[in-house]
Amino acid sequence: xxxxxKLLDYRPEIKxxxxxxxDGGLVNDFFFTDEFVKELYQTNVKAGVDYMExxxxxxxxxxxxxxxxxxKFATDEDIRSIVGENNTDLKISIxxxxxxxxxxxxxxPRSESPVDMIRVACYIHxxxxxxxxxxxxxxxxxETTCNIMAISTSGEQDWRAALEMVAQSSVDCIYIVxxxxxxYPEQIARICELYNEYAxxxxxxxxxxxxxxxxxxxxxxxxxxxxxxxxxxATYGCLGRGAGNCAMELLIGFLKNPKYNIYxxxxxxxKYIVPLKNEGLIWGYDVPYFVTGLLNQHPRTAIAFTGExxxxxxxxxxxxxxxx
Amino acid sequence: xxxxxKLLDYRPEIKxxxxxxxDGGLVNDFFFTDEFVKELYQTNVKAGVDYMExxxxxxxxxxxxxxxxxxKFATDEDIRSIVGENNTDLKISIxxxxxxxxxxxxxxPRSESPVDMIRVACYIHxxxxxxxxxxxxxxxxxETTCNIMAISTSGEQDWRAALEMVAQSSVDCIYIVxxxxxxYPEQIARICELYNEYAxxxxxxxxxxxxxxxxxxxxxxxxxxxxxxxxxxATYGCLGRGAGNCAMELLIGFLKNPKYNIYxxxxxxxKYIVPLKNEGLIWGYDVPYFVTGLLNQHPRTAIAFTGExxxxxxxxxxxxxxxx
Numbered sequence: 223x224x225x226x227x228k229l230l231d232y233r234p235e236i237k238x239x240x241x242x243x244x245d246g247g248l249v250n251d252f253f254f255t256d257e258f259v260k261e262l263y264q265t266n267v268k269a270g271v272d273y274m275e276x277x278x279x280x281x282x283x284x285x286x287x288x289x290x291x292x293x294k295f296a297t298d299e300d301i302r303s304i305v306g307e308n309n310t311d312l313k314i315s316i317x318x319x320x321x322x323x324x325x326x327x328x329x330x331p332r333s334e335s336p337v338d339m340i341r342v343a344c345y346i347h348x349x350x351x352x353x354x355x356x357x358x359x360x361x362x363x364x365e366t367t368c369n370i371m372a373i374s375t376s377g378e379q380d381w382r383a384a385l386e387m388v389a390q391s392s393v394d395c396i397y398i399v400x401x402x403x404x405x406y407p408e409q410i411a412r413i414c415e416l417y418n419e420y421a422x423x424x425x426x427x428x429x430x431x432x433x434x435x436x437x438x439x440x441x442x443x444x445x446x447x448x449x450x451x452x453x454x455x456a457t458y459g460c461l462g463r464g465a466g467n468c469a470m471e472l473l474i475g476f477l478k479n480p481k482y483n484i485y486x487x488x489x490x491x492x493k494y495i496v497p498l499k500n501e502g503l504i505w506g507y508d509v510p511y512f513v514t515g516l517l518n519q520h521p522r523t524a525i526a527f528t529g530e531x532x533x534x535x536x537x538x539x540x541x542x543x544x545x546x
Numbered sequence: 547x548x549x550x551x552k553l554l555d556y557r558p559e560i561k562x563x564x565x566x567x568x569d570g571g572l573v574n575d576f577f578f579t580d581e582f583v584k585e586l587y588q589t590n591v592k593a594g595v596d597y598m599e600x601x602x603x604x605x606x607x608x609x610x611x612x613x614x615x616x617x618k619f620a621t622d623e624d625i626r627s628i629v630g631e632n633n634t635d636l637k638i639s640i641x642x643x644x645x646x647x648x649x650x651x652x653x654x655p656r657s658e659s660p661v662d663m664i665r666v667a668c669y670i671h672x673x674x675x676x677x678x679x680x681x682x683x684x685x686x687x688x689e690t691t692c693n694i695m696a697i698s699t700s701g702e703q704d705w706r707a708a709l710e711m712v713a714q715s716s717v718d719c720i721y722i723v724x725x726x727x728x729x730y731p732e733q734i735a736r737i738c739e740l741y742n743e744y745a746x747x748x749x750x751x752x753x754x755x756x757x758x759x760x761x762x763x764x765x766x767x768x769x770x771x772x773x774x775x776x777x778x779x780a781t782y783g784c785l786g787r788g789a790g791n792c793a794m795e796l797l798i799g800f801l802k803n804p805k806y807n808i809y810x811x812x813x814x815x816x817k818y819i820v821p822l823k824n825e826g827l828i829w830g831y832d833v834p835y836f837v838t839g840l841l842n843q844h845p846r847t848a849i850a851f852t853g854e855x856x857x858x859x860x861x862x863x864x865x866x867x868x869x870x
Contacts, residue, residue, distance in 0.1 A: 407731060408553065436796055438765055472760055489859075535813075
């Protein structure tokens with residue numbers, strides 16, 4: 223059992239990463255206004271958030287620029303237009319997807335970029351490709367993470383093999399990613415133990431990125447905190463794909479490091495997140511996401527379903543559980 | 547750490563109690579249609595739910611019958627009009643509040659009533675009065691529980707004193723009630739250990755009734771399952787006071803006893819819970835409830851605030867944290 227005193231104290235090593243633009247961008251195709259992104263940046267600075275992720279560094283050869291907002295591509299120039307020289311304690315991250323990022327050309331040396339950290343996202347069968355990107359980014363001077371997605375679809379032997387490889391790379395942090403929101407806290411506890419076993423052996427950190435399909439994103443995140451995980455993803459008002467993520471307000475309320483401030487978080491919610499909801503953007507817990515989480519499935523079918531504002535949940539359940 | 551195998555297996559002693567009418571009644575002043583209550587009853591039977599709570603047995607001397615729906619008073623006659631002889635495996639419970647129930651007159655012997663279980667709700671300073679009601683109900687043939695509310699406002703020494711008294715009564719089950727939704731899972735783990743220490747010593751069961759102010763109602767409930775708690779409260783679609791409760795769909799999805807069925811739960815959600823939301827009934831997670839949960843306060847101020855559909859969260863935070 224965790225030490226109760228830890229709830230009143232804090233671990234200075236903990237880092238909070240705001241993934242609102244990146245995971246929330248999956249909800250609105252990255253069409254955030256500059257005002258939104260600038261205010262979010264200022265809010266993160268005031269709230270004491272440690273990292274802000276500005277989006278994906280997707281290849282413009284692979285994705286049509288007319289179909290996405292600029293944060294799908296999160297260029298150094300666009301980030302610089304928001305943060306200037308970023309003379310703050312807030313670090314900047316971007317996500318680079320294995321197979322979707324022309325990293326040799328599109329990621330410049332850190333000395334020429336406003337970005338501090340490259341987060342490499344991959345599936346478990348792409349580990350060697352992820353390590354190649356991590357080494358490239360590390361050589362260019364960046365902090366790096368490896369975010370192995372959809373871990374609930376692999377078993378412990380595969381995790382061990384993947385972790386052994388990644389932990390020996392130059393990576394700084396290995397993320398537990400519950401893409402489908404299917405994991406319960408006691409499973410998270412076991413996964414944390416496993417990730418930490420490999421990460422700590424090679425002097426690496428671990429992180430968690432949770433989804434809220436079963437209303438467990440916050441619970442799983444604080445479970446991981448108690449298990450020694452230091453890098454924590456959250457989004458304002460849970461804004462993220464499907465059921466969304468661990469809510470920033472809940473996480474900042476939970477953490478006791480006095481550098482974190484809840485007030486600017488609440489200000490941003492009321493000024494910028496509530497309007498998105500009122501304008502009709504759809505995210506957050508709903509029954510179809512619970513069903514895909516329960517069944518350990520990708521949320522894409524649920525996203526299409528809630529996108530039509532359908533509530534015939536049994537039809538959805540039938541669709542997801544059809545046996546043929 | 548809990549045994550992972552327990553996630554795939556089940557404990558036959560676990561009982562699920564549907565508190566939708568009772569806790570949800572606090573949202574709509576108990577004005578449920580007969581159709582709603584009848585369908586909920588049928589749904590619970592089909593879903594394998596163990597207990598259905600029909601409301602409070604409030605004193606008609608104390609509360610104006612014109613201001614509340616009938617489930618505030620949940621008479622034997624009104625319950626019988628829904629369940630007939632209740633020739634099912636579903637048991638019927640009502641809640642009796644200490645000081646608000648004329649239990650000597652209004653609770654008849656079990657042999658004359660459709661009710662199986664009386665749940666006595668009290669604050670920690672009302673334990674002797676609660677025990678008096680428990681002994682009365684027990685003598686009349688009912689199963690009984692003691693639901694000690696707002697435990698997050700007392701300390702361990704008080705809990706121990708209260709539990710020692712209650713556990714020695716004729717009560718069958720002692721409930722952990724996180725009225726303010728302020729407790730984190732690791733606190734729940736410690737409270738379960740404490741409640742179980744006293745309850746098991748005297749051969750009693752323990753239960754949990756959670757609120758969702760910090761999106762932890764389900765997480766806290768399954769934490770309690772892992773800690774040996776057998777009586778679990780849930781409501782359909784979280785329908786309950788303020789941020790609501792542990793969602794029935796999540797709980798039924800989690801439990802592996804084959805007697806539980808998710809399908810009728812989804813049917814009820816789409817036919818009866820979604821319309822309530824669309825008609826403007828207000829419940830469920832929102833920032834003001836998070837704030838009262840974080841501050842360990844009664845949600846009444848947040849209920850008034852969300853009732854006006856206000857989203858000026860910082861005003862609310864200011865109000866709740868004013869120092870004078």
